[in-house]
Structures are given as structure tokens and as C-alpha cells.
Amino acid sequence: MTTGEKMIASLEEGKLEEAMKHLDETMKFGTHEEKFSLAEELHHLGFLEEAKSLYENLLEYYPGEGELLIEIAEILVEMDKEEEAVERLSELDEEDPVYPRGLLLLADLYQMQGLFEVSEQKLKCAKVLLPDEPVIDFGLAELYSETGRFLEAIRYYTALVEAGHTEFSGVHIHQRLAEAYSVGGAFEEALKHYEIALEEHLEINTLFGYGFTAYQAGFYETAIEKLESVKELDPEYHSVYLLLARAYEHDERLEESLETVREGQKQDEFNKELSFFGGRIALKLGLDSDAEELLRNALALDPGYLEAALVLNKLFFAYDKYEDVLEIAAIVKGEGEEEPQLSWDLAKAYEGLEQYKDALNHYRLAYTDFKNHQEFLLEYGEFLVEEGLRTEAVEVYKQLIVMDPSNDEWQDLIERLQD
Numbered sequence: 233m234t235t236g237e238k239m240i241a242s243l244e245e246g247k248l249e250e251a252m253k254h255l256d257e258t259m260k261f262g263t264h265e266e267k268f269s270l271a272e273e274l275h276h277l278g279f280l281e282e283a284k285s286l287y288e289n290l291l292e293y294y295p296g297e298g299e300l301l302i303e304i305a306e307i308l309v310e311m312d313k314e315e316e317a318v319e320r321l322s323e324l325d326e327e328d329p330v331y332p333r334g335l336l337l338l339a340d341l342y343q344m345q346g347l348f349e350v351s352e353q354k355l356k357c358a359k360v361l362l363p364d365e366p367v368i369d370f371g372l373a374e375l376y377s378e379t380g381r382f383l384e385a386i387r388y389y390t391a392l393v394e395a396g397h398t399e400f401s402g403v404h405i406h407q408r409l410a411e412a413y414s415v416g417g418a419f420e421e422a423l424k425h426y427e428i429a430l431e432e433h434l435e436i437n438t439l440f441g442y443g444f445t446a447y448q449a450g451f452y453e454t455a456i457e458k459l460e461s462v463k464e465l466d467p468e469y470h471s472v473y474l475l476l477a478r479a480y481e482h483d484e485r486l487e488e489s490l491e492t493v494r495e496g497q498k499q500d501e502f503n504k505e506l507s508f509f510g511g512r513i514a515l516k517l518g519l520d521s522d523a524e525e526l527l528r529n530a531l532a533l534d535p536g537y538l539e540a541a542l543v544l545n546k547l548f549f550a551y552d553k554y555e556d557v558l559e560i561a562a563i564v565k566g567e568g569e570e571e572p573q574l575s576w577d578l579a580k581a582y583e584g585l586e587q588y589k590d591a592l593n594h595y596r597l598a599y600t601d602f603k604n605h606q607e608f609l610l611e612y613g614e615f616l617v618e619e620g621l622r623t624e625a626v627e628v629y630k631q632l633i634v635m636d637p638s639n640d641e642w643q644d645l646i647e648r649l650q651d
Contacts, residue, residue, distance in 0.1 A: 234262065234266050240270070240273055240277075259285070259286065259289055264290060264293065267286045267289060267290055268286070268287075268290060270286060271283045271286035271287050271290075271303070274286070275303070275306075275307060280307050280310055280311055281311075283303075283307055284304055284307045284308070284311075287300050287303050287304045287307070288304065291304070296323060296324075296325060296328075298324050298325065298328035298329070298330035298331065298333075298334065299330055301320050301321065301323055301324055301334070302321070302324075302330055302333055302334055302337060304317075304320050305317040305318075305320045305321045305334070305337055306337065308320065309337075309340075309341065314341050314344065314345065317337075317341060318338065318341055321334045321337060321338050321341075331361070332358045332361045332362050332365070332368075335354045335355070335357050335358040335361075336354070336355070336358055336367065336368065336371060338351075338354045339351045339352075339354040339355045339358070339371055339375070340371075342354065343375060343378070348375065348378075348379050351375055352372070352375060355368060355371050355372050355375065356372075358371075359372070366392055366395060366397050366400065367400075369388045369391050369392050369395075370388070370392060370397075370400045370401065370403075372384075372388045373385045373387075373388035373389045373392065373408065374403075374408075376388065377389075377408065377411075377412055380415075382412040382413075382415055382416045383416065385408075385412050386409060386412045386413065386416075389405050389408050389409045389412065390409065392405050393405050393406070393409070398432060399432075404429050404432060404433055404435070404438070406425045406426075406428040406429040406432065407425070407426070407429040407435070407438050407441070409422075409425040410422045410423075410424075410425035410426040410429055410438075410441060410442070410445070411441060413425060414441065414444070414445040414448070419445050419446075419448055419449035420449060422445045423442065423445055423446060423449065423451075423454075426438065426441060426442035426445060427442075430442065436462055436465050436466055436469060439458055439461055439462050439465070440458075440459070440462050440469065440471065440472060442458045443455045443456075443457075443458035443459035443461075443462060443472075443475065443476075443479075444475060446458060447459075447475060447478070447479050447482075450482075452479045452482045452483040453483065455475075455476075455479040456476065456479045456480065456483060459472050459475060459476040459479060460476065463476065463495075467495075467499060468499055470496070470499055470500040470503065472496075473492055473493065473495060473496025473499065473500065473503075473506060474493075474496065474503070474505055474506050474509060476492050477489045477490075477492040477493050477496070477506075477509060477510070477513070478509070480492060481513060486513055486516055486517050487517070489513050490510060490513045490514060490517065490519075490522075493506055493507075493509060493510035493513065493526070494510070497510070502533055503533075504530045504533040504534045504537055504540070505530075507526045507527070507529040507530035507533065507540075508526070508527065508530040508537070508539065508540045508543075510522075510526040511523045511524075511526035511527035511530065511540070511543065511544075512543065514526055515543075515547065520547060520550075520551075523547060524544065524547060527540050527543055527544045527547070528544065531544065531560070531563060531564075535563050535564065535566065535567045536564060536567035536568070536569045537564075538564060538569055538571050538574075541560050541561070541563070541564045541574070542571070542573055542574075542577070544556075544560050545557050545560055545561075545577045548560070549577075549580065549581075552584060554580075554581040554582075554584040554585045555581075555585070557577055557578070557580075557581035558578065558581055558582075558585075561574050561577060561578050561581075572597075572598055572600075572601035572602065573598075575594045575595075575597040575598035575601075576594070576595075576598040576602060576608060578590075578591075578594040579591050579592075579594035579595040579597075579598055579612075579615075580611070582594060583615060588619060591615065592615075592619065592621075595612050595615060595616075598612075599612060599628075603631060604631075604635075606632065606635055606636075609628050609629075609631055609632050609635075610632070612628055613625055613628040613629050613632065616628060617645075617649070622649045622650075625649055626646055626649050626650060629642050629645055629646050629649070630646065633646070
């Protein structure tokens, strides 16, 4: 048994001190083959410093040896010492047979650092040296996909498939193609690749991607089928519920849409968008109490959720619940949110509560943003007339005349107010 084999045996027995002793012996007296073999084994077991020491030792006997430099660089990457890894790889001789492998590792390092142009340059250099090497095509495809250059990504993924590589480094190429086509808006082409990817390997993210793409393409029945499968496979897959509820809405199956929202809330109780969407569906179904509960829940999760606040206010106005409008506005404003529609809502609420001074203040605030909004001007104008504020009312109706010069009723009202 070599000292290297003794070290591994000691490690397996938990005898660390004895193992380090055998490492020292191998470093001093072991053959080069023993050192390299032990370094590989230690690297595999996660003893990075020890493996690196052995490779460095061998490098003293074989200066500039590419295989050793790459092994050291890979260890440095695992040790989160990327800059040192780049330095070691820069020592590679361009004539070394492993130089393309070094370029690939450099490309990965630069991509990790966000230096995508440099990464692309290294991959293209490797492509020149090894034009038929699939790992280079895969690296370029992944780089272009990450940087949003999907047409180029598709070209290289397609080249891999045509060369018979439907899976690479644990990645299913048809899934990548499906995602790239989907992002590029080629939904029907994407669906073809999703079909193939799922035939090769049933994977929940692929299934969700299929459903999402079918939804984008307007194939709502297909989307529902795939998304329901996702839900059955993993009820805790939170992203599925809102998308599935939307698909049911488009398919005019509102009860099932709301039911999906309720199921989603049980799995993801802090999803404000899910509650808000459920509130909208409940309104469509005429379930106003359910709508209020869901919309209030959305606002409770995010007190600055303006969209939920404004829909709630519309519901409250339908029932003359002016105090509730004031409550909602206070919640949102308490988060520092400013929204012109809230001023308009407050004006109407205060008017409904016969608190006319407050109503006037908020009408005046809203006027700045809604002076070209006919519905607002009509409400404001009527309020001003009721309050006897004729001069302001004339200005509002003059603004309405600009929008509709043929409206004789408004013109007559202006004349009466001026008289």
C-alpha cells in the first residue's frame, strides 16, 4: 500500500493526524504518479488545500505543465479565489494541448464576474482551436442565453441537438431551446421543444415553463392542463397559482379561478398579487364581501398597494361606505404614497359625508392632475355650483367646453353663472 493509499484509508477511518503524516511522506518520498493520483483523490474528497499543495509540488518538477495549472485553477475557483485562478491560467502556453480547456475555464470565470464580452472572446478563441467541440458550443449557448442574445443562443443549442447532444452537463437542451424561443416570442416553436423536453424528462420547472408559454400564446386550455399538472406534482409550487387563476379567467371559468386563488393562499399566504387578483375575480362574480376580504388582505400585506386601495374604494362608493374610503386613504398615505386618484376619492367621500370644506380642499388638490379629465370636471363643477362658488365653477365648465365646444348645455350654464 502506497503512502497515498494509507492517507486515504486514515481519512476514511477519521484519523486526521495520521492522514496528514502520510501526506507529508507522500510529498517527500512519493513518485510523481502517486502524488498526482493522491491529489485527484483529495480534490474529489474536498481536501482542497492538501490537493493544491501536491499539484504545486509537481509543478516544481514540470514548470508550466498545463494539466497541473488547470487542476490548481479549478481548486482555486472552489476556494473562491477567482483572481488567483485567472493568474494561474494566464501561465498556460497557447501550444499546450490543454490550452482550449484553460480558455473554457477562463470563460466561466469571466462570466461569473459579469465580464461577458471577455468570456465570449475566450470561448470564440477556443472555438477556433476546436471547431467541433460540443462543450464550446454549449458554453457559447449558455453565455448568449444569460445575456439575452437568444437568437445566437438558439443557433448554438440547435447545433448541439443536430450533433446528437440532447443533454449536456445535466442540462436538457430542448428545455433551453424552449425557454429561448419563449422569451423571443416564438411561442409555438417553444411549445414544440417543451413537448420533446417533457418526453425526455418530466421535470416540474419544464412543465411550468410549458404552461406559462401556452398562456402567453393564448392557448389557455393547454396552459390550464399543464399548470394543473404542476399543482398536482407539487402543491407548494407557489408560482403556479396566480398564473393558473389567470388562465381560468381567460377561459371564462371564473369560479375555478377564484377557487385556485383560495388554494394558493393556503400555500402562499403572503402573496399580495394573488389576493388582489382574487378580489378582482370576486367582483366579477358579484361576490362583493369576498372581494372586500381579499382586497383588504392584499392591502394588509402591503399598506402601500395603491392598486388594491383604488379598487377597494370603487367597491365602497357603490355602497356609500364613505368612512371606509377615508380609512383606506389614510392607510396608503401613511406609507408615504401620493396618488391623485386618492385625492379625488377623498373629495367624493367627504362630499358624501357632507364635510364640504374638506371635500373642496381635495377637489382642488385633484384638479391639478385631472383638469383634462371630463368625468372629474363634471363632478367638480356640480360640487362648486352646489357650494355657490360660481367663479371657480365657470372656469371648470369653460375647461369642459374646450373638450366639447358643441355642448350648449354647458354654455348656457356658464352664462347663467356669470349673470
